[in-house]
Amino acid sequence: MSPIMQKSPVVLLRRPRKVPPKAILHRRSLQLRLLRSRSRIPATSPVTRKTDHARALKIYDRLMAAYPDAKCALDFDAPLQLLVATILSAQSTDKTVNTVTPALFKKFRTAKQFADAELPELEKLVHSTGFFRNKAKSIQGACRIIAEDHAGKVPQEMDQLLKLPGVARKTANVVLGVAYGKAEGVVVDTHVQRLAVRLDFTTESRPEKIEEDLMKLFPRDQWIHLSHLLIHHGRAVCQARRPRCLECPIEDLCRSADKVLA
Numbered sequence: 001m002s003p004i005m006q007k008s009p010v011v012l013l014r015r016p017r018k019v020p021p022k023a024i025l026h027r028r029s030l031q032l033r034l035l036r037s038r039s040r041i042p043a044t045s046p047v048t049r050k051t052d053h054a055r056a057l058k059i060y061d062r063l064m065a066a067y068p069d070a071k072c073a074l075d076f077d078a079p080l081q082l083l084v085a086t087i088l089s090a091q092s093t094d095k096t097v098n099t100v101t102p103a104l105f106k107k108f109r110t111a112k113q114f115a116d117a118e119l120p121e122l123e124k125l126v127h128s129t130g131f132f133r134n135k136a137k138s139i140q141g142a143c144r145i146i147a148e149d150h151a152g153k154v155p156q157e158m159d160q161l162l163k164l165p166g167v168a169r170k171t172a173n174v175v176l177g178v179a180y181g182k183a184e185g186v187v188v189d190t191h192v193q194r195l196a197v198r199l200d201f202t203t204e205s206r207p208e209k210i211e212e213d214l215m216k217l218f219p220r221d222q223w224i225h226l227s228h229l230l231i232h233h234g235r236a237v238c239q240a241r242r243p244r245c246l247e248c249p250i251e252d253l254c255r256s257a258d259k260v261l262a
């Protein structure tokens with residue numbers, strides 16, 4: 001074949017490789033290190049290791065320093081008011097409840113008054129908190145038992161509180177801890193539940209199991225305030241969708257794989 005007829009070789013050009021931004025590379029590297037480190041951790045309960053007790057106490061101390069004024073966000077002047085407000089807070093926000101309770105507590109001041117109230121009137125007053133029919137029935141039923149069996153005073157024992165309509169361990173722990181200063185357990189609401197998992201305090205998903213792990217991990221004198229700290233931190237910094245890890249006072253103690261560092 002004539003040299004003129006020879007075909008010239010085809011040269012394939014490669015597309016230039018796109019290099020991810022440094023922030024993405026850093027995040028991927030961090031996540032990979034976290035996964036590798038977790039794979040080396042024995043599959044045992046996190047509350048059985050002494051290192052986790054020490055880490056938990058460091059987290060508690062730092063949160064105490066970050067939120068020295070952390071307390072229950074519900075407004076109340078008496079144990080009965082706190083009980084009612086906590087029942088109303090289910091599937092609602094503390095802010096919404098605090099807009100409802102001033103008129104409610106002005107109208108009904110005692111357990112007997114709540115028990116004798118017209119149910120439609122009570123439902124109307126608590127309507128904006130959601131699930132108002134069930135909540136009104138629970139409040140009235142609880143107050144009837146308190147008025148008839150406890151001389152109008154909210155009981156100070158866990159087993160007695162759990163007999164009241166609308167009261168489970170979370171509500172009972174709020175009343176005992178905040179109103180009476182009795183540490184019988186740890187309040188596990190949605191914030192505490194989410195942060196307990198994210199901070200590797202537990203591998204459980206059920207509130208009662210999470211509470212058990214927290215009670216093993218922290219000393220009894222920290223149980224009451226622990227929930228206030230976690231709730232405040234969950235609202236202010238460690239939010240569900242996009243945690244503000246760069247502002248977090250416990251970022252170096254956190255082993256969460258969903259850190260946001262950019």
